[in-house]
Amino acid sequence: MINFKLKPAAIIALRYLFPTQCALCKQYCEKTLCHNCFTNQLSPNTYCCERCANPLAPLLHSAKPSSRARLCGQCISKPPPYINCIAPYIYENGIRELTHQLKFSANFTLAQLFAHLLQTPINDYIKQRGPLDTIVPIPLHPSRLRERGYNQTQQLAKALAKQHELTIINSLSRVKATTTQVKLSKKQRQQNLHKAFSCNPTLHL
Ligand SMILES: [Zn+2]
């Protein structure tokens, strides 16, 4: 068994040889993301629909607090099939860049960072609605998995499972090789993913 306990001098030497950098600004930083980038490069999704997490217009959130759920028009007129979506940050600026790094550059430390960013919202959800059952990562098509070598959602699932003491169940399969979503509109993404997954019918949660 290898003893990874290093003396402080060795740690300093390692840091000199392999200095850690902020994933966004690349400045030397002890964490994955520096304080400046954490504060200025991430856009918290503070005022959003409580069901689908789509950002709401300022007029809606400036109204007096109400005991009723804060829902967008779409969720009022045609509620989605899921109960709740958690999206604590808007997909722009830093979050977009970090997502691309996890997805395309195999920077797995970012899975830990994303799990950390999701920790408080998930704990709030558990407080309101009770414990979670399991984590089901979204699979890649086998051809994409061969090409990329890893599934980024599996990495995130591992970090979340550890953080919230949950088990991972790989109950989904990707049955359609879809084109990359990067440049597609919301509607095109929905069409692209139509009938792309199947669920193991023998699985009982
Ligand atoms: Zn930074």
Ligand SMILES: [Zn+2]
């Ligand atoms: Zn909504």
